[in-house]
Amino acid sequence: MKSNLKQRHQQLSKQNKNTLFIIPSGRAPQRSHSVHYPFKVPSDFYYLTGLSLENAFFVLFEGRAQLFVLAATEQQKIWQEFEDLQSQIEDFNGYKKIIELVEGDLTEHFVRMEALIQKAQVVAFPRGRSEVLENFLSDKFSYNRKNSIFFGRDQFPAWQDSQLLIGQVRSQKDDDEIACLDEAVRRTLAVHGEFAKLNFVGQTEKQVRDHFELEFLKRGMGWTSYQTIVGAGQRACGLHARPGYSKLKSEDLVLIDAGAEFESYCADITRTWSIGGVATEEQHLILDLVTEVQRQTIESICVGDRFDKIDSMAKELLKEKLSHRLGVSVTSEEIQQLMPHRTSHWLGLDVHDPCPYFDHDGQSVQLQKGMVMTIEPGLYFRPGLSQKWKKFEGLGVRIEDDVVMGGKKLLVLGQEEKIDLN
Ligand SMILES: [Mn+2]
Numbered sequence: 232m233k234s235n236l237k238q239r240h241q242q243l244s245k246q247n248k249n250t251l252f253i254i255p256s257g258r259a260p261q262r263s264h265s266v267h268y269p270f271k272v273p274s275d276f277y278y279l280t281g282l283s284l285e286n287a288f289f290v291l292f293e294g295r296a297q298l299f300v301l302a303a304t305e306q307q308k309i310w311q312e313f314e315d316l317q318s319q320i321e322d323f324n325g326y327k328k329i330i331e332l333v334e335g336d337l338t339e340h341f342v343r344m345e346a347l348i349q350k351a352q353v354v355a356f357p358r359g360r361s362e363v364l365e366n367f368l369s370d371k372f373s374y375n376r377k378n379s380i381f382f383g384r385d386q387f388p389a390w391q392d393s394q395l396l397i398g399q400v401r402s403q404k405d406d407d408e409i410a411c412l413d414e415a416v417r418r419t420l421a422v423h424g425e426f427a428k429l430n431f432v433g434q435t436e437k438q439v440r441d442h443f444e445l446e447f448l449k450r451g452m453g454w455t456s457y458q459t460i461v462g463a464g465q466r467a468c469g470l471h472a473r474p475g476y477s478k479l480k481s482e483d484l485v486l487i488d489a490g491a492e493f494e495s496y497c498a499d500i501t502r503t504w505s506i507g508g509v510a511t512e513e514q515h516l517i518l519d520l521v522t523e524v525q526r527q528t529i530e531s532i533c534v535g536d537r538f539d540k541i542d543s544m545a546k547e548l549l550k551e552k553l554s555h556r557l558g559v560s561v562t563s564e565e566i567q568q569l570m571p572h573r574t575s576h577w578l579g580l581d582v583h584d585p586c587p588y589f590d591h592d593g594q595s596v597q598l599q600k601g602m603v604m605t606i607e608p609g610l611y612f613r614p615g616l617s618q619k620w621k622k623f624e625g626l627g628v629r630i631e632d633d634v635v636m637g638g639k640k641l642l643v644l645g646q647e648e649k650i651d652l653n
Contacts, residue, residue: 235405236281243279243400244294251351252291252393253344253368255361256284271454273360274580275397277495288364292347341367348388355393394585401579402586403601408496408579409635409650412603415452415493416500416633416645422446423487423502432481432506436461436474439487447491456497456582460488467503467627468611470572481507484514486627490582497582498645499605501631516556517610517628524548524608525630528574529641532598538575538588539595545574545608553610559619569611569620575604578633598636600652603644607631 243252259270272283279289279296286301341364348354348371356364372388404412422443431439440459447455462472463479467486479485483506490498503521505514528545546566554561577584584603590596609629612620634641637652644650 235407236279239279239400240291240296241294243397244291246399247353247355247396249350249352250292250391250396251344251347251354251388252289252396253354253356253364254279254289254291254393254397255356255364256282256287256289257360258285272495273357274495275357275394275401275585278397278401278580283495288361290344290347292351345371351388353391354388355391355396357393395587398585399587401584402577402596403599404579404603404635405601406652409601409603409652411494411496412498412578412633412635413644413650415456415491415496415498418450418452418493419447419490419498419500420645421450423489423500426487427502427504431479431485433478435476435478436463436466436472436485437476439479439485440474440489443487443489444491447489450491452491452493454492456490456492456499460486460501462486462627463506465614465625465627467629468613468625469627470609470611479506482511484510484518484626484628486629488629488631495580497578497580499578499582499631499633501607501609501629503628503630513623514626517612517623517626520549520552520556521608521610521628521630524552525606525632528608529606529632529634529643532641534598534600534636534639536598537595538598538604541575541604541606542573545606546570549608549610565617565619568616570609571611572607572609574608575606578603578605600636600638602636603633605631605633606641 244250254273254276256272256276259267262268270283270285276287276289277283279291280287280298282298284300288299290297290299354368356368358365368390372390425446426439426442431442439461443459444455459474460472461474462469463477463485464483466472466475466477467484471488472486484503485506486501486503488499488501490500492498503518505518510518524545527548528541531544532541546563549570550561550563550566553566577586577588579586586602588596607629609627611627612623612625614624616624633644635644635650635652636642642650642652
């Protein structure tokens, strides 16, 4: 077994004593009739197994891991290629010992988990991923409760959301994870960089999206990290603009928020370009200002700072610079209207990695080495805001890069030099 997987299991159990984790991989949802959506393995299952399997259950108690995989039925063997599943397991050297291919109905095999449930104080699993598992557990819990009168048990396992517990372990990335993220960002940046050199005047937002997604595929990135965002002209003021049939005009800006995965790790990059290559004075001013704010925010955040400092710092800088450049006073409320989102979020196997933002005291989390996040200030002059912004109306600008906390400072991912956290 890969040594870092074993470490993850041990760390998770160490941080959650007496907790039984049952993590289903789930299966692809049905689209209609005989057609299913493509299967995407849930990130916490992948984090703990390194496998991309349907119909499997990862079980962990006190550092000991087990994996149940539902064997293919005869029908499935005829209609689908199950070789893929088998070869993944065989490739996985050490893991084979703890993998069990189970035949038929999984519920029969859950019986083996009962002894563990009896021992555990907490059962942690994700809601809504496996109906079979949830039915089994809720029967189990209510049976235990009912019979407590006879058996005198006064302590039953409590349910906890496994995503939160696993998210805690996932917050500091190891070297292998950083290398994957760095590569995902590098490849994603290459596609953004090339786009800037092409002429897309007259093409639709959907065509821009298709261009990006095809380029990602060509670079071995099979999944986008999220649905690609393309906003031409005024449509960039919609924070998550869905690509439509609006055409790119040379006098406009286009905002493209697009990233893809490398080895399941996500890049999340936004660039705002002048479509015709020559920005107006107003466009230039805002593009410049947001770029500068992003750079200065990255430079001023240090290890040990609290996560929420990123957002307050960026918004303070936006306020200062906007007041300075325009020679008018700008309030924090106005900045909030012009940028109605936060400056940062965690990044990893998920584009919004489910790691905690607050510690046990309710304070914003302190930034530590190996934590990975986005830095994405923006300004969006939606029509209908104050007269004060009239000359910027319809401009939407966001600049987003991905960073990792090093030994002292934030390091930008996907740059020329290899990432060295020290
Ligand atoms: Mn983002």
